[in-house]
Amino acid sequence: MNKISLIGSVFIFSALILIIQAADRKIPCNYSCQDCFPYGCIPETTNQNRDIVKSKQSSGDTTIKTYCGKCFEDADCGGAKCENGLCSKYVSPVPPRPIWPSFQLITTEIAFANCTTAYFKHPIISAGYLFEGAFRKVVPLKRVDGSFVAVDLPKFYWHAGGAFAFSGSSQNIFGEIGITYYYPVILFSSYSLLGEYQRTGSALWNSPSLNRVGPVLSLSIMQNIYLKGGYLLSVDNNGKSTAYGSIAYMKDLLGDLAPDRYKKYLPKELSK
Amino acid sequence: MANKLLIVPGMTGCKLLLNDEDVGWPSELTLKAILAGEAGGFGFKLDSLKPDSIVETLSMEYLPDSAQWQPMRTTLKANSEIKPGPTLELAYNQLTDFGFFEYDWRADIRESGRLLMEYLKQNMPENGQWKIIGHSLGGLVTIVASKLYARENNDSDTAFSQLASHVVLLASPLDGTMVAADAIINGDNLSGGFSTYFKEIVRTWPSLHQMLPAWYWSVKKIVNGAEIDDDYCLQDDAPWIASKPEISLSMLQRARDARKDFFRAPLSRMNNVKTKIIMSRAWATNNHVVRDALNNLTVSNAGEPGDTSVPEETVRKMAEQIELDRMLSFGDDKETQKHALVGCDPVIAAAVKDFFNQ
Numbered sequence: 206m207n208k209i210s211l212i213g214s215v216f217i218f219s220a221l222i223l224i225i226q227a228a229d230r231k232i233p234c235n236y237s238c239q240d241c242f243p244y245g246c247i248p249e250t251t252n253q254n255r256d257i258v259k260s261k262q263s264s265g266d267t268t269i270k271t272y273c274g275k276c277f278e279d280a281d282c283g284g285a286k287c288e289n290g291l292c293s294k295y296v297s298p299v300p301p302r303p304i305w306p307s308f309q310l311i312t313t314e315i316a317f318a319n320c321t322t323a324y325f326k327h328p329i330i331s332a333g334y335l336f337e338g339a340f341r342k343v344v345p346l347k348r349v350d351g352s353f354v355a356v357d358l359p360k361f362y363w364h365a366g367g368a369f370a371f372s373g374s375s376q377n378i379f380g381e382i383g384i385t386y387y388y389p390v391i392l393f394s395s396y397s398l399l400g401e402y403q404r405t406g407s408a409l410w411n412s413p414s415l416n417r418v419g420p421v422l423s424l425s426i427m428q429n430i431y432l433k434g435g436y437l438l439s440v441d442n443n444g445k446s447t448a449y450g451s452i453a454y455m456k457d458l459l460g461d462l463a464p465d466r467y468k469k470y471l472p473k474e475l476s477k
Numbered sequence: 478m479a480n481k482l483l484i485v486p487g488m489t490g491c492k493l494l495l496n497d498e499d500v501g502w503p504s505e506l507t508l509k510a511i512l513a514g515e516a517g518g519f520g521f522k523l524d525s526l527k528p529d530s531i532v533e534t535l536s537m538e539y540l541p542d543s544a545q546w547q548p549m550r551t552t553l554k555a556n557s558e559i560k561p562g563p564t565l566e567l568a569y570n571q572l573t574d575f576g577f578f579e580y581d582w583r584a585d586i587r588e589s590g591r592l593l594m595e596y597l598k599q600n601m602p603e604n605g606q607w608k609i610i611g612h613s614l615g616g617l618v619t620i621v622a623s624k625l626y627a628r629e630n631n632d633s634d635t636a637f638s639q640l641a642s643h644v645v646l647l648a649s650p651l652d653g654t655m656v657a658a659d660a661i662i663n664g665d666n667l668s669g670g671f672s673t674y675f676k677e678i679v680r681t682w683p684s685l686h687q688m689l690p691a692w693y694w695s696v697k698k699i700v701n702g703a704e705i706d707d708d709y710c711l712q713d714d715a716p717w718i719a720s721k722p723e724i725s726l727s728m729l730q731r732a733r734d735a736r737k738d739f740f741r742a743p744l745s746r747m748n749n750v751k752t753k754i755i756m757s758r759a760w761a762t763n764n765h766v767v768r769d770a771l772n773n774l775t776v777s778n779a780g781e782p783g784d785t786s787v788p789e790e791t792v793r794k795m796a797e798q799i800e801l802d803r804m805l806s807f808g809d810d811k812e813t814q815k816h817a818l819v820g821c822d823p824v825i826a827a828a829v830k831d832f833f834n835q
Contacts, residue, residue: 239798254709255741256691256692256693256710256736256741256795257693257708257709257710259795260692260693260694260794260795261693263794263795264694264794278741278742279741279742279745279797280741280742280797282742282745282797283797283798283799284742284743284744284745284796284797284798284799284800285634285742285745285748285799286632286634286745286746286748288632293634293748295634295748295799296748296749298752298799298802298803299751299753299832299835301753301805301828301831301832302831302835304824304827304828304831305827306823306824306827307823307827308571308821308823308826309571310570311573337823339823339824343807343824343827343828345805350793350801351798351801351802351804352793352796352801352802352804352805352806353804353805353806354758354805354806354807355805355806355807355808355824356807356808356809356812357809357812358807358808358809358812358813358824359824360812362823387812387823388811389811389814389815390811394814394818427567427818427821428570428814428818428821428822429567429570429821455566455567455570457566457567458567460563460566461565461566461567462504462567463504464492464498464499464500464501464505465498465499466498466499
């Protein structure tokens, strides 16, 4: 045997020893699909409910060891598909962007807007719309575990809304603008201080019509019902000021809450 | 045609029709339960308020075999059938552009998932795909649909991307919820006075059992005055059930089978679909029951952050890396709406809409 053959044999033998040692040594991992890809991250304890093993390991149980190896199930691949012992390559996630919180609602509104004047005959039932927008954006932040979180969410929103009732002999337009504060307490979810405008008359686009403005407080119940109350001052020379109250609610709310068999008892305008 | 938007609503998210007539869920039935309920209720004895009639109407019947996903009967009323009715839109008033998949939320989630898959296939938008929000239980139904569709396509993990471009799992109890445990153990839902009857009803509903908590610290026992993990979960046929022999073992088997086949690694067959798991962490949320020496079970009031139903930290602890990378949680100290109304929350709804535009 010449010298070169001897060196070659020693080299091959050493390489074999290293390969055998590497195969015998289990490479630890952290239940992450990236650690071992395309192999899985396998818990050493396989005789238990894997859900329990996994949740124990996640919650800091250091007695459960994991190693890279052929996967048995999707959980071994960090949630990707496990097939024939190998993990599937999963597409990258779309990271969340900063968002601008807003709220909008098409409403039905039952207003008692002329109740302290001679004009009052019945409540004004109108169709309305409201919009609320936050004063700032929300920026999600990445956690150490890879998930995202957004806290310190906006509590103050600007508010704009309107309602229109053109049916019957009396026509009405309501407009409102103000500030809303979000803070859920029991059934209430937000509170608004609004400036309300009312124009009422038999033909709104012609004079004479009455114009009123005034402050109104609004309480939102579960983001679907708005209770409003305030006092509207006449801005016309001979007009009457009046107390104002209304209930506005999501347009389809009665359809949700009242079974069809009771709808025949509702006023025609509300059963639509 | 553009992509179609679809909400798969959560538990109690749509009405129930008994022989095509609204049974009055949730408002009328809740009122009836309060009026008819005994301890804590008014105890009225009118014919129309008979608790037994409500129990008969809302209870289901299943074979003990968990492999049978479809119910024998959807109601115990003779010659009658319950079907899903219109969705309660009050829970989704910020998601008005969406259509709804209506299903019987009491039923086995695997069957609801199969029906969703068929619906998605049969109503595919031309030149487009679905954008789906699975709210609460609806998220679990969506997961089942994705995995069943994969099975139909050689178990391809990208097959579901032919049907859907985006999926949001919104406040979904990926590992269960103590609300389900509370309903099954204590009948805590319609009203306090009606709980005895409500327990009887919900113990016939597979979906609630399939949403029982799957984390091992969901049952704790008292040892020397301290709470110790019982080392099993509420889906297991384990000591917690000793004082509740009326809880159906076959229903627990349905829960474990659904968990094993579908809910572990929930996104594993949504490869190539843009997915997001959105949760709230703004409310104290129960995460375990305490079992005393007499096997009495008490749902813990010491909650972790969540949405009152889904405990956010527990879901993160149980999540795999692929889920964590797609998880987005909101809020602190009552900054969002609670579980049932997250679809009305200005922040969460904005996040969902923004994701669908990505």
